[in-house]
Amino acid sequence: MLDRIILKAPVFLLIFVRCFALILTLPMFSMRSASRVAKVALAGYLAFFIFGSADFTVYDQYISEDQVFSLIYVLIAAGEALIGIIMGFFVTVIFASFSSAGQFLAFQMGLSAASSYDALSQVENPLMGQFFNLVAMLIFMQTQWFQKLFMTGLVSSFNSLNAISLAVSQEKIVTFMLKGLTSLFSDALVISLPVMGTLFLITVCTGLLTKAAPQMNLLSEGFPVMILVSFTIIAFAMPGIIDFFVRSFSKGFSDLMIFINSFGGGS
DSSP states (O other), X not given: OHHHHHHTHHHHHHHHHHHHHHHHHSTTTTSTTSOHHHHHHHHHXXXXXXXXXXXOGGGGGGSOTTOOOOHHHHHHHHHHHHHHHHXXXXXXXXXXXXXXXXXXXXXXXXXXXXXXXXXXXXXXXXXXXXXXXHHHHHHHHHTTHHHXXXXXXXXXXXXXXOHHHHHTOHHHHHHHHHHHHHHHHHHHHHHHHHHHHHHHHHHHHHHHHHHHOGGGOHHHHHHHHHHHXXXXXXXXXXXXXXXXXXXXXXXXXXXXXXXXXXXXXXX
16 A cells, blocks of 8 residues: 555645645634644544545546646645645634524624634634533534545545536635535524523513613613523523534535535536
């Protein structure tokens, strides 16, 4: 196997580039605290195991017999990196929907100012967004979607999708990415709507009572009430939220596989 890898080093490097680009854009792996050596090692191991089953015969005419790298090879490597980035970005979009739901809740609860740096999303994120992001990451690891992404999605992409088919199908890629961004906001609203709707009713009732009896100053007491109600609803709705997380991962993975298989290994 090692002799074959040495003989086909340019092909092995293309596989490594796609795996490494996917790892760099995935949530949790894209964190700065994650070891770069571990990322390179994981990409190398993935490339090693995928090398025996990957079909890169479409690239044979672009790789010279003496294995000398050319400008065309560099462009192909860039295309392989772009494929990995697209796959990782789509998974990131799924997690971003959960983080966005937390941001919607934090704004309605009055906790939007309680923001700090989120190591998972690598942006300034309210505490509720970090909470939902962490829950989504735990579910992603617990339900083995991480293994399915690498063992099924990544392996299938090598048999169906390559840099050349990617270059001639820009419209399909744009449609796929726009669909992911659309699902981001729709999923975020579905997750946050029960709490946001309840808090909206509490705000309306508090405003009416304050208008009827201004001396009670209910608006100043409304913030702790809304926070308490929000956490209570989230606690009771957590099983349903977790089930929605699992269904979101399942739908996202299904859409990703449909996108990959739609190319059909076209050259």
